[in-house]
Amino acid sequence: MPIVNRIANLFRRSRVDGEISAELESHIALRIEDNLAAGMSPDEARRDALVRFGNRTATRENVSAADSALGLDRFWFDLRHATRQLIKSPGFAFTAIVTLAVAIAANAVVFSVLNVLVLRPLNLPGADRLFSIENSGEPFNSYPDFRDLLARNKAFDSIALYYIETAGLDSGGNPQQAYIYEASSNYFDVLGVRPYLGRFFHSSDDHGKDSIPYIVLAYPYWRTHFHGDENIIGRTVGMNRHQVTILGVAPPQFRGAELMYQPDFWVPVVDEAQVEGQYTLDDRGQQNAMLIGRLKPGVTVAQATGDLKSVAAYLKKTYPTNDDATVFSLVHPGLMGNMLGGPVRAFVAGLMLLAGLILLAACANLGSLFAARAADRSREIALRMALGSTRRRILRQLLTEALLVASAGGAAGIAASVFLLHALSAWQPLPQFPVNVPVNPDTRTYVVAALLAIVSGLLCGLAPVRQILRAAPWEVVKTGTAIAGRAKRFALRDVLLVIQVAVCAVLLTSSLVAVRGLTRSLNASFGFRPQDALLLTQDLNMAGYSGDRAVAMQRRMLDAAQAVPGVAAAGLIDDIPLGLGWSQTAVFKSGTSDFRDSNATAISMAYGISPGYLKAAGTTLLAGRDIAWSDDRNSPAIVLVNRAFARKFFGSVSQAIGAHFLHDKGHDNFLVVGVVEDGKYVTLTEDPRPAYFRPLLQSPTTSTAVVARTSAEPQAVATALHDSVRALDASLPFTLMTWDQEQSSALFAARAATVALGVLGLLGAMLAITGIFGMASYSVSKRLKEMGIRIALGAGKTQVLGAALGRAFRLLAFGSVAGILLGLAATRVLSFIVYQASPSDPVVLAGTILAMMTLGLVATWAPAHRALLADPSRLMREE
Amino acid sequence: MPKNDLQGSLDLLVLKTLAQRGRLHGYGIVLHIQRASDDLLQVEEGSLYPALHRMEQTRWISSEWALTDTNRKAKYYKLTAEGRRQLQQAEENFDQLVRGIRAMLRYA
Numbered sequence: 001m002p003i004v005n006r007i008a009n010l011f012r013r014s015r016v017d018g019e020i021s022a023e024l025e026s027h028i029a030l031r032i033e034d035n036l037a038a039g040m041s042p043d044e045a046r047r048d049a050l051v052r053f054g055n056r057t058a059t060r061e062n063v064s065a066a067d068s069a070l071g072l073d074r075f076w077f078d079l080r081h082a083t084r085q086l087i088k089s090p091g092f093a094f095t096a097i098v099t100l101a102v103a104i105a106a107n108a109v110v111f112s113v114l115n116v117l118v119l120r121p122l123n124l125p126g127a128d129r130l131f132s133i134e135n136s137g138e139p140f141n142s143y144p145d146f147r148d149l150l151a152r153n154k155a156f157d158s159i160a161l162y163y164i165e166t167a168g169l170d171s172g173g174n175p176q177q178a179y180i181y182e183a184s185s186n187y188f189d190v191l192g193v194r195p196y197l198g199r200f201f202h203s204s205d206d207h208g209k210d211s212i213p214y215i216v217l218a219y220p221y222w223r224t225h226f227h228g229d230e231n232i233i234g235r236t237v238g239m240n241r242h243q244v245t246i247l248g249v250a251p252p253q254f255r256g257a258e259l260m261y262q263p264d265f266w267v268p269v270v271d272e273a274q275v276e277g278q279y280t281l282d283d284r285g286q287q288n289a290m291l292i293g294r295l296k297p298g299v300t301v302a303q304a305t306g307d308l309k310s311v312a313a314y315l316k317k318t319y320p321t322n323d324d325a326t327v328f329s330l331v332h333p334g335l336m337g338n339m340l341g342g343p344v345r346a347f348v349a350g351l352m353l354l355a356g357l358i359l360l361a362a363c364a365n366l367g368s369l370f371a372a373r374a375a376d377r378s379r380e381i382a383l384r385m386a387l388g389s390t391r392r393r394i395l396r397q398l399l400t401e402a403l404l405v406a407s408a409g410g411a412a413g414i415a416a417s418v419f420l421l422h423a424l425s426a427w428q429p430l431p432q433f434p435v436n437v438p439v440n441p442d443t444r445t446y447v448v449a450a451l452l453a454i455v456s457g458l459l460c461g462l463a464p465v466r467q468i469l470r471a472a473p474w475e476v477v478k479t480g481t482a483i484a485g486r487a488k489r490f491a492l493r494d495v496l497l498v499i500q501v502a503v504c505a506v507l508l509t510s511s512l513v514a515v516r517g518l519t520r521s522l523n524a525s526f527g528f529r530p531q532d533a534l535l536l537t538q539d540l541n542m543a544g545y546s547g548d549r550a551v552a553m554q555r556r557m558l559d560a561a562q563a564v565p566g567v568a569a570a571g572l573i574d575d576i577p578l579g580l581g582w583s584q585t586a587v588f589k590s591g592t593s594d595f596r597d598s599n600a601t602a603i604s605m606a607y608g609i610s611p612g613y614l615k616a617a618g619t620t621l622l623a624g625r626d627i628a629w630s631d632d633r634n635s636p637a638i639v640l641v642n643r644a645f646a647r648k649f650f651g652s653v654s655q656a657i658g659a660h661f662l663h664d665k666g667h668d669n670f671l672v673v674g675v676v677e678d679g680k681y682v683t684l685t686e687d688p689r690p691a692y693f694r695p696l697l698q699s700p701t702t703s704t705a706v707v708a709r710t711s712a713e714p715q716a717v718a719t720a721l722h723d724s725v726r727a728l729d730a731s732l733p734f735t736l737m738t739w740d741q742e743q744s745s746a747l748f749a750a751r752a753a754t755v756a757l758g759v760l761g762l763l764g765a766m767l768a769i770t771g772i773f774g775m776a777s778y779s780v781s782k783r784l785k786e787m788g789i790r791i792a793l794g795a796g797k798t799q800v801l802g803a804a805l806g807r808a809f810r811l812l813a814f815g816s817v818a819g820i821l822l823g824l825a826a827t828r829v830l831s832f833i834v835y836q837a838s839p840s841d842p843v844v845l846a847g848t849i850l851a852m853m854t855l856g857l858v859a860t861w862a863p864a865h866r867a868l869l870a871d872p873s874r875l876m877r878e879e
Numbered sequence: 880m881p882k883n884d885l886q887g888s889l890d891l892l893v894l895k896t897l898a899q900r901g902r903l904h905g906y907g908i909v910l911h912i913q914r915a916s917d918d919l920l921q922v923e924e925g926s927l928y929p930a931l932h933r934m935e936q937t938r939w940i941s942s943e944w945a946l947t948d949t950n951r952k953a954k955y956y957k958l959t960a961e962g963r964r965q966l967q968q969a970e971e972n973f974d975q976l977v978r979g980i981r982a983m984l985r986y987a
Contacts, residue, residue, distance in 0.1 A: 019954075020932075023905065026953040027924060030906040033949055052924075059925045066932040 020063050028053055075400070082401040089373070093405065095770060096369050100409025100453060101416060102763055103362030108417035108449040109424070110355040112439045114348045116259065120444075122334050123253055125192040126294065130257070131301070131330040132337045133159065133291040133308065139337030141291050143269070143281040145315060145323065146184070149291070152311045155304035159293035160190035164261060167275050168542025168733045170238035171225065175542055177733040178221070178264040179434050181256055182275060182289075185212060185268055188250075190294055191257060197222075198233035198248030201268055209279060212268035214247035215239065221264040222249045239267070241544035242274040257292045259334040262434045277541035277702050284322040292333050301330050324596040347753060350826075354507060354760050359456060361503040361764060364496035365771045366460035370402065372778045374464030399461050406457020414449045417441065429752070430745045433580055494807075497775050498815040501852075504761075504768035505819020508851050510826055511761030512844045514754040521750055527642070527679015528577060529618030530739035534714050534721060535576060536561070536706040538734035550702045553729070558610060560724045561708050566717035569709040571613025574701050576739075577681045578746035587649070587690075590660040590669060602648050604641075605681045605691035606663070608699040614640075614676065616707040624657045624674030632697040637668040643678045645690035670694075684746055707739070714738045765855055772859035776808040780863040787870040797868060804867035805860050816852040820845070889930050890939075891973055892922065894966040897940060897958045904953040905931060931956060939965050 028049045035045035053059075086093040121127035133149070135141045141149075146161045153159070161184040168175035181187075185206035193200075196219060205212045215237075217226070226232050235246050244267075255262050269289070273279040280286040295304055308328035315323035335341035374381070381394055418441055425438045536557075540550045554572055561570040575581045586600035611628050614621055622643060631638050641649070646656035653675045660669050670692070678688040696704070706725075710717045715738070722736050744751070780787070787800055795803075896911045897903060903911065905927055912922050934940045939962035945955045958966070 020928075022952070023954045024924075024928065026904070026951060027906045027928075029951055030904070030947065030953065033951070054923065054925050059928055062925065062929040063932050066929040066936065 017060075017064060020060050024053075024056060024060060024063075078397055078400040079404065081397060082404045085401055086404060092369060092373055095774070096366055096405045097409045097412060099362045099365050099369075099767060099770065100406065100456065101412035102766070103359045103456070104410050104413025104449055104453050105416040105420065106358050106760065106763055107355045107452055108414060108441065108445055109420050110348070110351045111448050112417070112421050112441050112445045113424075113437070114352050115442070115444055116437065116439045117335065117348055118345050122257060122259070124257070129295040129297070130191075130333050131293055131295060131304070132257075132333040133293055134329045134331050134337045135287065136325055136327050137329070137338070138287075139290045139331075139339050140287045141289055142284045142287045142322070143289060144284040144319075145287075145326070146289060146291060148315060149308070149311055149328075152314060153293075153304075153307055155295060155299045155307040156293040157296050158186055158190045159291055160184050160187040160257075161269060161289045161291055162187060162256065163269075163289045164258075164263070165267075165275055166539060166542075167267065168240050168539070169225075169265070170241070170731075174731050175238065175240075175733050176225075177539075177542065177735065179262075180215075180275070181263045181266045182269040182272060183266050185270065187266070188216070190292065191254075192294075193251060193254050195248040196251040197230065198246070200248050200250075206268070206270060209270055209281070210273060211270055213242075213244050213271065214268065215244050216247055216266040217249045218255065218263050218265055219250055219252040220262065225264075240274055240277070240539075240542050242271075244271070244274070257290075257333050258336065260340075260435050260437055262436060264434075275541075277546050284319055290336065293330075305330055321595050324598050343749070351756055351760070354510070354757070357503040357506060358760060358763050358767065359452060361500040361767045361771070363456045363460055364500040364503075365767050365774070366405075366456065367496045368771065369774055370398075370460050371464040372774060374398070395465060398464070399458065402457050402461020403454070405461075406453050409457065410450055410453025413453065414446060417445075417449065421445075429748055433745065494811055497771055497808075497811050498818070500771045501768055501812055501815025502819035502822065504764040504855070505816045505848060505852055506823040506826060507757070507761040507764035509820055509823025509844060509848045511754070511757035512847045512851075513823075513841070514750070514757045516841060516844055518747070518750045518754045521684040521747065524680070524684070525677075526578060527619055527677050527681075530743050532710050532714055533616070533618070533739040534706075534708040534710060534718055534736060535739050535742050536708065536721060536725060536734055536736045537576075537704075538706075538732055539703040540732070541702040543729055543732040545702060547700075551697065551700055554610070554696070554704060556728055557706055557725055558612070560728055561706050561721060562612075564708070564717060564720045564724055566710050566712040567708045567721065568711040569612055569616040571616040571707050572610035572696055572704045573613050573617070573707060574608040574696065574699075574704050576705050576707075576742060577607075577679055578684070579705075579742060580745055582682055585663045587692075588662040590662060592662060595662075601661070602645070602690045604645055604663075605689060607691065607693045608696040608701060608704075609640075609693045610696050613693075613707060616709045618709065619679065620677045622675045622677055623653050624672070626674060627693075627695045629697070631695040637670050637698055638673045638695065639670040640674040640676055640693040641672050642676050642688075642691045644688040645692055646672075646675050648690055680746075684750060765851070769855055769859045772808060772812060772856060773863070775811070776805055776860045776863040777866070779807060780804050780867045784867070784870055787867050788874075791870055792873075800867055800870075801864055805864055808860055809856060812852070812856045816849070819852075820848055823848070887969060888973065889922065889926060890934060891966070891969040892920065893927070893930060893934065894939065894958065894962055894969060897956060898963070898966055902945075902955045902957045904947070904955050906953070908956070934962070938962075 031049035031052065032045045035048055036042065040048065050056075122130060124130065132139060133141065135145070141161070143161065146159065150159050162181050165180050165182050167178055167180050169178045170176075185201055186203040188195075188200035189202060195216070198216075200216055201212050201214055205214075217232070222228060222232065232246050233248065236243050237246060238244075250266070256266075267275055269281065272281055293304075295301075299307075305328070308330075312323070312326045312328050315326050331337045332341060335344050384394060385391065421439050421441050425436070425440050428434070428436050538557075540546075540553055545553050558570055558572060561567055575583065583606050584603050585606045586595075587602050587604045588595060588599065589601055592599065609627065611626060611631075613619075614626055621640075624640070627638065627640065641656055643653060646653045649661060650656040650659050650672075656672050656675050659672050661672070662669060676693070679691070680686060681689065681691055708717070708721060718736055718738075725732070725734060725736075783804060787804060790800055790803065892912050893908060896908050896915075899915075900907070900911055905924070908931075909922050909924065909927060912920050931940070931942075935942055935956070938959055940956045941959050942954050942956050944952055947953050
């Protein structure tokens with residue numbers, strides 16, 4: 001009860017105060033009455049009563065203190081006092097709050113991303129027992145291997161298979177391209193999800209090829225494409241011109257076992273032929289599916305790995321051609337095994353480290369701000385101590401102030417991060433692929449951000465405590481500036497500043513390395529020219545073409561494209577280099593009969609192209625001839641190889657022409673008729689790797705891209721190209737974009753890294769500038785009088801500046817050197833993501849030094865100006 | 880060992896006053912202590928009121944606003960059950976304290 005009263009009193013303060021006053025007033029009034037009764041004159045009676053009562057204000061305050069002895073009220077008082085103090089120095093308050101808010105926002109955002117991508121398990125029931133199964137360090141397995149794993153393992157409750165595909169879905173009107181998962185029949189049961197509507201398919205439905213003519217819609221797709229129609233279950237729709245029935249709708253949050261991919265619907269993998277136009281589930285060499293398994297309770301990762309080893313041994317013995325080198329391993333699911341997971345985890349962890357450094361810099365900044373402020377207020381504090389205030393009380397007030405700054409900064413930071421994270425969640429970085437990362441903040445983020453804010457606020461508030469505790473009031477009052485005046489070799493503030501400058505230099509170095517890498521990769525030779533080219537990507541299977549009809553249609557598309565005004569050349573390719581899909585094959589020397597992977601001479605990228613592709617793509621033919629339309633199914637199998645292939649396989653370009661090689665199944669003995677330049681095929685950071693190009697007529701596929709080289713601005717030609725292909729078949733879904741746009745997927749990682757580092761670098765620079773500025777202007781204002789005297793005695797500008805800012809510049813130089821050294825070490829990590837991220841790049845080094853110097857100049861400009869303008873006569877008059 | 884502080888004697892005086900006189904306002908307490916102690920003890924208002932409020936917070940006494948004989952509003956205090964127990968305790972402590980101090984003074 002009493003505590004409730006006390007808390008209630010806080011809100012009724014004025015009333016309580018009034019009551020106390022009334023009580024004391026009545027006391028005096030009663031005494032006056034008695035005095036009057038005793039025969040005094042009214043004036044005398046009143047005077048006597050007041051004199052006897054003593055100091056009314058003091059008594060009232062003591063009484064109200066007694067009323068709220070618990071301290072809650074005093075905390076309230078401290079808070080109001082602190083607020084008043086902060087309002088009195090808006091510059092300090094603003095700088096401190098913004099500094100903290102920026103650092104907290106950066107940390108909250110990066111932490112959310114870390115939380116979603118690394119810390120938090122998949123949003124699935126019992127996700128801690130779910131593991132991806134990788135094959136020889138890559139997340140791709142074949143369907144027959146999957147069946148064998150399923151049948152022979154003892155460690156998993158079950159294993160599901162899935163992979164990403166595209167399909168044309170026709171729900172009345174023209175088919176639209178959709179992004180889908182093909183999934184094994186036990187998929188939903190292994191992941192442990194329940195349908196939102198209807199039902200899912202199960203193992204019991206699975207009777208082999210084409211046995212489950214059903215699809216399951218993803219919730220967002222159901223909402224956007226079927227208007228959230230509850231009666232959708234059982235409806236028949238066309239998928240790539242095949243009739244399938246909508247079986248169910250997945251729950252809203254469920255998007256499968258990959259974090260970044262939002263599918264439109266799920267198709268049973270046994271219907272592969274309907275989706276892709278070919279059935280490869282019995283081909284053990286077709287390794288393109290990802291596996292996710294749920295461990296049995298009590299089975300450890302090590303035990304499971306051992307179990308899979310025995311399955312791999314069986315596979316190797318039974319199927320030496322395909323499973324010669326099979327090694328299974330368990331990895332964390334969600335990011336395509338370690339393929340994306342490795343670099344993403346490393347990068348996000350690196351970002352977190354940098355964000356931590358930002359926070360450290362902000363803390364250093366805040367610490368020196370608080371320290372400077374404490375020094376400025378030393379006189380006030382000394383006076384209060386001399387007047388009987390306890391140190392504890394003063395400390396408490398300073399801490400309340402720090403806490404107030406921390407809460408304000410933290411709240412602002414969290415608000416900013418919520419805004420940024422919502423934007424980030426809605427962001428679709430790739431135009432041609434539904435990738436996004438839902439990083440909406442959760443409680444964990446808020447807690448971490450709030451904790452960081454409070455802890456850093458308190459730490460910074462505590463920074464000047466030692467100063468205050470040591471201060472002897474009489475000294476301070478006597479000299480005015482005793483606390484700051486002592487020239488210590490290393491003040492805490494100096495150390496903080498050096499740390500901060502170093503952090504800033506680290507961030508600058510890494511962002512410069514990233515930017516430099518990005519520019520380099522934009523200017524690097526890809527082996528093709530993405531500028532001034534359009535890509536028209538389609539899968540004829542979606543409109544029901546197959547076999548000879550597809551080939552004829554491809555030829556028609558190509559002819560139509562070439563006829564469009566402004567198109568200089570056009571050609572077809574099955575997978576766009578540096579695009580999202582690619583295939584590679586083991587290649588063997590002619591005459592080999594042992595087709596195990598271990599006997600392969602090389603692993604080569606494999607492409608199918610039409611005549612005219614090389615010209616359209618801008619790929620140079622180094623030797624031999626281009627392919628021709630006459631190279632069809634009835635003529636000998638021919639191939640173009642790149643320079644790396646020619647060197648590796650045949651020794652030189654000239655030796656390659658006219659030579660032969662085999663690929664994995666040995667069906668064809670390829671004759672090399674030409675050699676083209678090397679290129680980038682999978683990542684920007686890859687070393688030159690072998691690649692070969694076959695005529696599409698000899699390796700037909702329905703899924704191709706028309707590459708159109710334009711002589712005019714590509715956007716201008718796009719409409720005409722769009723219309724002419726639309727005129728060929730209005731029901732064919734396709735995407736049309738410039739090659740530069742398509743490139744964004746290849747450049748995405750480098751761009752994201754550059755942007756993230758750039759933003760952090762900018763924040764770091766901002767913090768360093770405010771830090772140096774604070775330090776410099778503080779030291780100038782402290783020594784302004786001295787400057788005045790020096791100028792009066794005839795000191796030159798350099799001497800004055802040296803005296804005023806020498807220390808700041810020495811600290812800046814020291815911090816920069818330390819930071820650059822650290823940064824060079826740190827950027828080695830970046831070389832995984834950014835093209836040729838070389839830390840020992842003279843441009844980066846020069847750039848960082850230049851940037852740090854500029855930063856120092858900017859930060860010290862105003863204080864230097866002030867020091868130079870110090871007017872001796874005016875300064876001497878003051879005080 | 881009981882709490883033997885002389886500072887607690889103001890609390891004792893107030894509690895005893897309220898025990899003897901029932902309901903009383905601050906001014907009345909001052910007068911009563913003065914009279915009952917033959918003008919030997921003068922309670923200062925600056926100490927009395929904080930003490931009253933402190934004892935009210937600790938629930939030894941309770942208060943209410945009421946009119947005096949001369950029709951003036953005043954805040955009246957009275958003992959609570961807990962205050963009565965506290966008074967008994969304080970009296971015992973004080974007796975001990977006085978006995979102890981006497982014995983100390985008599986020691987030769």
